[in-house]
Amino acid sequence: MSSYILCQTKKAEKPYYIENISTNIYSIEELCYYLYHNLYLIDSTIINEGLCKWLEEELELTRLAAKLRPYLGKFAGAEDILYPVFKEINYLTYEELRVLNGKIAKLNKEELPVREKKKGDALVENGMYVNAIHVYQKLLECGGRLKGQPELTESIYHNLGCAYSYLFQMEKALEYFQKAYEVSSSEKEMKTYLLAYKSLHTPKEYESRVKELQPGETVLKEVKEAIAHFERTPENKIASGDIDRMLEGFIKEYHRSTGA
Template sequence: MVYLCIGSYAKTPYYIEKVGIHIYSIEELCYYLFQNAFLLDYTIMKTELCDFVEKELQLKELAAKLSGLIRAGTSLSAFVSTILEDTHYCTREELKNIEQALRENERLGPGQKRKVRGDYFYRNGKYLFALREYQDALNAEGADDDFRAAVYYNIGVVYAKLFFFEKAGEMMKRSYGLAPDDGTYLRWLACKRLAGNREEYLDFIMKEQADQNQYMKLEEEISQIFLEEAEKKDKKYLELKNVLSMKEEGKIALFYEGIDSILASWKREYRKNMEE
């Protein structure tokens, strides 16, 4: 489909705080609405957006329509549809799908909406935004144990992505306590392994009386994860291959020292990139 360029390009962009993006054109606004219907709520229906459409984008008729819809207290679906329809951004069939998604989203509870947004931010690498949404999901009324367990699990995954393995382990433990599951338990053990030194980890394993098969499976998974990550980093691939070979040769102490050293290096590299 060919999109028509209409309106002006904004000198001062419109900031959508929920997702941390700036909008400079009606095409960018339509793209955001079209791709993220499940993220939208009534906070998009602001007079500030109408002013932006009128003054920055020079789309006075559309701005007047949107202002009227806000005053009339219309639905979110009607508001979004008006923008997409007036700009001819999508086909009629696509518009119907968007309207359906918006109606389904309106039926979700507050906590569920927050989790959906958190999942979106996580998939797009916006981890701090994801954590904020997940925390709000936990604080929402009416959340049952299964829902809270799922949210705690996701928070744990985000913390692990940020190399905060101690915090990640705490979240996995809470998730497991609410809804016991072998997969969650294994992730909890993994976080404990990655958070501390080998001696502390083995003490934890003994205290928790972890199943030997689970322990061995975990060690294999961690080795595979390190190998996959190293392949992405090219230069470090051979280094990790050498470390993994120590395990096969029975040099267990050297193997764990090597793994801990590589992990520490990746942490430093990641946090340096975050600062830049």
């Protein structure tokens, strides 16, 4: 961020509660940080009259509140909200502002289903798995909006599986990993599905399922190597038979690396 003086503005006695990620903030700096790193979570749960009152009463930022109020309850571009907030303390460097402009331009061009999917992804990144599941499921319920977008549909199913796995609901995770595979038949989804299946079934059942799916030696080898690699990592040492924890950790790592 730019070279502004940290906490140069008043710190609130009463925090502002950000519902999306169940977090309290106490300063304009914290608000800037949240907005900059969570573009897809900017909605009426944070930009509302409650925020404006908090800015006025707790931080004494009356002018900033006045700049934001015209956009409450109306369609407004992200830039209409972000720029006044960031400018209040010169939060961004020129280069950071340029990057932000590019992100906003990209967001404004995206169709609503894509933005909603990325909102779910942002919730997952913030550990709000139940909220993310609600976003993904709402998207799937409006199936017509996903028509002709198999890659997006696959990614939603995959990330639903990830969210359920982070909650240790492996049966539901397996269900959605299977749906993701059925959409694309990709090796990536096959590997994730087999890992989830292996965590829930006996070796005999796993071998039987492998015979049904016939994933190929490459996929089977990569699944085996993935498990072995995870178990070799010191911080991932787990008790014998505790494959649910192994899968949960592996899927988090896999989710980050693929950016699905």
